[in-house]
Amino acid sequence: MEALVTTLRVLLPAxxxxxxxxxxxxxxxxxxxxxRLKYAVPAAYLVLALHAVYIGTYTAVxxxxxxxxxxxxxxxxxxxxxxxxxxxxxxxxxETSGTGFFVTAVSFLLQLVSSITISGETIVETRTxxxxxxxxxxxxxxxxxxxxxxxxxxxxxxxxxxxxAIRRNEFGAIFEHIPSLExxxxxxxxxxxxxxxxxxxxxxxxxxxxxxxPLGVSTAQFLTDPKVLMTLLxxxxxxxxxxxxxxxxxxxxxxxxxxxxxxxxxxxxxxxVNWIGTSFHSFL
Amino acid sequence: xxxxxxAVSISHQRAPVEVREQLELSEAERTAVLGxxxxxxxxxxxxxxxxxxxxxxxxxxSDSLESDRLVHAVLDRKRVSRxxxxxxxxxxxxxxxxxxxxxxxxxxxxxxxxxxQIFAQVKxxxxxxxETEASGAFLGKLAQAAFRVGKRVISETSLFEGAATVSYxxxxxxxxxxxxxxxxxxxxxxxxxTGELTAKHFAERHAGRITVANRSPxxxxxxxxxxxxxxxxxxxxxxxxxxxxxxxxxxxxIVSATSAxxxxxxxxxxxxxxxxxxxxxxxxxxxxAVPRDIxxxxxxxxxxxxxxxxxxRTIVDRNTxxxxxxxxxxEAIIEEEIERFLSGIARLEAGPxxxxxxxxxxxxxxxxxxxxxxxxxxxxxxxxEEMSRxxxxxxxxxxxxxxxxxxxxxxxxxxxxxxxxxRELFGLDKDEH
Numbered sequence: 001m002e003a004l005v006t007t008l009r010v011l012l013p014a015x016x017x018x019x020x021x022x023x024x025x026x027x028x029x030x031x032x033x034x035x036r037l038k039y040a041v042p043a044a045y046l047v048l049a050l051h052a053v054y055i056g057t058y059t060a061v062x063x064x065x066x067x068x069x070x071x072x073x074x075x076x077x078x079x080x081x082x083x084x085x086x087x088x089x090x091x092x093x094x095e096t097s098g099t100g101f102f103v104t105a106v107s108f109l110l111q112l113v114s115s116i117t118i119s120g121e122t123i124v125e126t127r128t129x130x131x132x133x134x135x136x137x138x139x140x141x142x143x144x145x146x147x148x149x150x151x152x153x154x155x156x157x158x159x160x161x162x163x164x165a166i167r168r169n170e171f172g173a174i175f176e177h178i179p180s181l182e183x184x185x186x187x188x189x190x191x192x193x194x195x196x197x198x199x200x201x202x203x204x205x206x207x208x209x210x211x212x213x214p215l216g217v218s219t220a221q222f223l224t225d226p227k228v229l230m231t232l233l234x235x236x237x238x239x240x241x242x243x244x245x246x247x248x249x250x251x252x253x254x255x256x257x258x259x260x261x262x263x264x265x266x267x268x269x270x271x272x273v274n275w276i277g278t279s280f281h282s283f284l
Numbered sequence: 285x286x287x288x289x290x291a292v293s294i295s296h297q298r299a300p301v302e303v304r305e306q307l308e309l310s311e312a313e314r315t316a317v318l319g320x321x322x323x324x325x326x327x328x329x330x331x332x333x334x335x336x337x338x339x340x341x342x343x344x345x346s347d348s349l350e351s352d353r354l355v356h357a358v359l360d361r362k363r364v365s366r367x368x369x370x371x372x373x374x375x376x377x378x379x380x381x382x383x384x385x386x387x388x389x390x391x392x393x394x395x396x397x398x399x400x401q402i403f404a405q406v407k408x409x410x411x412x413x414x415e416t417e418a419s420g421a422f423l424g425k426l427a428q429a430a431f432r433v434g435k436r437v438i439s440e441t442s443l444f445e446g447a448a449t450v451s452y453x454x455x456x457x458x459x460x461x462x463x464x465x466x467x468x469x470x471x472x473x474x475x476x477x478t479g480e481l482t483a484k485h486f487a488e489r490h491a492g493r494i495t496v497a498n499r500s501p502x503x504x505x506x507x508x509x510x511x512x513x514x515x516x517x518x519x520x521x522x523x524x525x526x527x528x529x530x531x532x533x534x535x536x537x538i539v540s541a542t543s544a545x546x547x548x549x550x551x552x553x554x555x556x557x558x559x560x561x562x563x564x565x566x567x568x569x570x571x572x573a574v575p576r577d578i579x580x581x582x583x584x585x586x587x588x589x590x591x592x593x594x595x596x597r598t599i600v601d602r603n604t605x606x607x608x609x610x611x612x613x614x615e616a617i618i619e620e621e622i623e624r625f626l627s628g629i630a631r632l633e634a635g636p637x638x639x640x641x642x643x644x645x646x647x648x649x650x651x652x653x654x655x656x657x658x659x660x661x662x663x664x665x666x667x668x669e670e671m672s673r674x675x676x677x678x679x680x681x682x683x684x685x686x687x688x689x690x691x692x693x694x695x696x697x698x699x700x701x702x703x704x705x706x707r708e709l710f711g712l713d714k715d716e717h
Contacts, residue, residue: 162460166460166461166589167589169591169595169598171598171599171602175460176446179463180459180460180461180462180463181460181461181462181566182461182462182463182464182565183463249562249563249564250564251563251564251565252564252565252566252587253566253587254564255564
């Protein structure tokens with residue numbers, strides 16, 4: 001089993017890289033509509049299956065989910081990001097899926113960093129809370145939330161890239177293969193909504209955990225924990241994005257800039273928080 | 285090959301537009317030409333568009349119809365001088381005629397490389413040929429092969445991808461911003477040819493609403509009527525240029541194609557319209573006019589995408605170049621299909637079909653005998669063997685006679701159909717790729 005985990009740890013970045021190259025080939029080169037992404041869906045399912053096997057065997061071997069360290073989380077995030085993309089877009093609108101190249105590239109980078117940095121020592125060190133089902137659900141929903149927001153950020157970046165290409169009369173690969181601005185906005189909003197829902201669940205489950213497990217911290221300490229604060233801030237920002245769209249009828253580039261600045265803030269605060277502390281929360 | 289094909293073609297490759305337009309056949313004229321060729325014993329297909337007039341004639345071995353006769357059928361119908369117009373025609377025989385039909389269907393012989401419309405026009409020509417009973421099994425097979433070429437070129441190459449005309453590029457460009465036009469209001473300024481083409485393209489793409497603005501409201505109404513014929517479900521209204529300011533804030537896409545010497549849309553007018561817009565979605569503005577209709581300063585306004593004819597030509601040139609790179613792939617498909625068609629036709633001879641039929645029956649008979657050999661003693665087996673042979677011969681007698689009659693009755697229009705049916709019924713082409 002351990003040998004399988006090690007093999008998959010090496011194999012996964014390679015298969016993500018292969019898929020990224022396949023998407024790149026269809027993105028940058030002229031291929032026919034039929035030939036384009038002909039094998040994308042089966043290949044994507046294969047990669048997802050391999051990654052699922054990795055997560056399963058890893059959990060079985062080391063008796064905890066991939067949530068003990070940031071680098072384990074990277075792998076889970078790569079998987080979730082790619083799964084959300086495959087099921088939300090690739091499966092249904094394969095022909096316009098110029099976005100595949102960008103999503104798989106991000107998943108590849110996350111998995112590469114995870115595969116390189118996960119070491120034997122970090123994976124054998126586990127905490128009791130990591131075996132708690134509510135805690136695992138809390139982390140899983142949070143991962144799904146961040147993956148959806150990451151996907152929204154990818155769509156947002158593509159929106160801005162295409163917007164710039166159109167303004168500058170650059171009718172190359174970006175213009176040709178990226179879906180329309182309207183569609184990118186729609187996908188981005190959908191991903192933001194998913195992210196918001198998952199984060200809502202994650203926060204609620206976090207609150208349940210706080211009341212269930214004696215952590216030895218006051219409510220004030222709990223609420224001022226950098227990660228709790230950050231998650232609340234991110235949740236609030238994306239909630240406001242969705243609200244602003246409904247109430248002020250904000251659309252197009254302005255809306256995309258709004259949610260992209262939210263994502264930039266998320267990345268910034270995540271980096272700072274992870275820099276400050278090595279653990280998930282100050283009280284764990 | 286029991287049948288041969290001859291063809292004549294006058295197209296943009298060789299004839300200028302003033303010649304082509306004189307030789308475009310109306311529906312009634314096409315019917316008359318088909319009837320004339322049918323009377324001469326040929327199977328015929330007549331394709332006539334603004335860019336080409338072509339006649340294909342399938343002949344029996346005994347026919348002596350020459351391609352000049354096909355040229356004369358067109359020229360005499362149009363009552364024009366044979367001496368003046370005949371030199372513009374190109375003549376094809378046998379596989380070169382098949383190749384020409386396949387090239388035309390694949391869109392690689394079109395003025396706009398990869399023109400998809402021609403595929404539908406070939407289909408329509410074949411339908412007409414069937415309707416007038418000018419097509420038989422040979423032409424049927426040829427048409428099927430041509431359609432297969434068209435479909436394969438569409439699915440296996442990028443020859444039909446991307447916009448190849450300015451008016452279509454305008455629609456494609458707008459769809460890069462709004463891919464679902466059902467909820468979009470399109471304002472077309474100018475009721476000329478380009479305006480009409482653009483309005484029709486937007487109607488094809490199911491635009492939510494189309495407004496046509498023109499200096500002469502009458503022309504705008506005529507254009508709207510023609511678009512309505514094509515897409516009756518799309519609300520189309522017409523306005524005069526004086527009412528433009530009222531519609532500007534409501535439009536998502538504006539296409540301007542007038543022949544006005546000055547700007548029709550100025551920066552202040554657009555600024556005012558943008559201020560009145562309730563949505564913050566982008567405004568797409570496409571200026572196809574020369575001289576330009578839209579003040580270029582409008583392009584610097586926030587949330588406005590303005591493109592002119594040169595920008596659209598950049599898209600068209602890029603697509604045309606990409607299509608050109610796909611031509612060898614399309615030609616390879618055509619050569620494959622010619623070979624396939626010719627071998628299919630060769631199989632439609634009675635002799636080989638009878639032999640294949642007998643071989644198939646004999647194989648089944650042997651297989652059954654082998655399977656039951658161990659159940660029978662030697663005497664019984666010999667009896668069954670003899671009985672099965674006689675039975676097979678008796679069963680095959682009538683089909684064999686019927687197929688042999690075909691050989692001696694080439695003029696029978698059902699001859700090839702009979703062979704084709706026999707092959708289909710007995711699964712003789714099952715290993716065909």
